[in-house]
Amino acid sequence: MIRTLRGMKDILEDENQKYLYFIKTCTQIVNRYGFEFIGTPILEDTALFKRSVGESSDIVSKEMYQFIDKGDNDVCLRPEGTAGVVRSFVENKLDRVGGVHKFYYHGPMFRYERPQKGRFRQFHQFGVESFGVDSYLEDVLIIKMIKDILDTFSIKYTLLINSLGCDLCMPPFKKRLVAFLDTLDALCEDCQKRKRTNPIRVFDCKNNNCQELLKPSPRLNENFCQKCESDFSNILKLLDALGISYQVDPNLVRGLDYYSKTAFEFVSSDLGAQNAVAGGGRYDKLVEYLGGRKTSAIGFAIGIERILQMIEVPKKGRVGYYFGALCDEAIDVVFKEADKKRATDKVTLSYDVKSLKAHLKAADKQDARYCAIIGEDELLNKEIWIKDLSEKTEVKERFE
């Protein structure tokens, strides 16, 4: 038997109902915020992800589905959605057009990881990207939008938020931080590596000893420039005013290198170890970094499989018609009448001649609202016998 690859799965039955319901609901919400659909390829040039997500990230350094195609191109299944959208934004010269551009997307992402609860090698994200808005208000808008989505599905969450500083305050801070780290000998292996590649990620280290050693370290939030400082406090004030509760987490650094300033994560305790249900932040440098004109940008992504664990689809109840025949002569008539009814209703039919009882059972099993039957009597009188399976009432309809 040929099976799905490790960490991949089919979407069927219960899950596809949830999936479609989720996408539909999210789309409605983000449309209200002025976001339009964008579709980008699943396969992209490997260089795109190396440059945007960052070589120091786990995603690029060990989780990419990367291969050489028949044309000798180094290509990659996308591990996340932002890089492709930004590439498209630049390639289509929207940075030159100027103005504001807001997109949403959804679809499969690929990361070669060890599967566990809430973590798959092919998984799906719903995300948005907003280009051309510099104001901190946009950061709040994005967070509010996620809150709207989570609230719609009655999902409980904790919002973790941090600021990573900007071009002005980050470089000097990094220098100071590295100088401090150089005085420490006992840092773990990973942190030694981080020191060279992306030093602020040491704050994210789970090693207790490292956290202990880092206590006297210079801190990000004590080294913001004025703009970063005021933007961040304005965001928090506005969140307060909107009644959105949050926890400032100075160690929230995030694994993708392109974030700057606002970074946030929505976590839920109902998810197990992989508890991030949505995450995102501002990435004001990325457009320029991918060859475009400097453009402010911010976005987020929701992990669909993770959120689907927590949502319920409203029950549908009985709907539509089930058609069946009681004798051979009626089958063709049933086929025709079912087809007519399909102009206005959901209709399924049985091709087998069965007893009335068997047809009723089948209709019931399919959750049909009406069971429509033609037998010898009906054929003679040119009528269809129809039973409403919810109301238990019966009527006869004429046909020609």
Added chain:
RNA sequence: GUGGGAUUAGCUCAGUUGGUUAGAGCACUGGUUUGUGGUGCCGGGGGUCGCGGGUUCGAAUCCCGUAUCUCACCCCA
């Protein structure tokens, strides 16, 4: 990449110290005598016991390997 647990029917699981033809519940399917569904009763189909080796007269059961699932580390959505 590292560690723990698991794998027997479509699903959830029994299966004794290794011993005849591997079981149950649910699901599926048919019947229950005149054309009335969900919940009664009776019947039926469905398993190379994850896969590959080994030990043994004999393996679902013991040993080795391997795959997958699962949970955690790590990382993230």
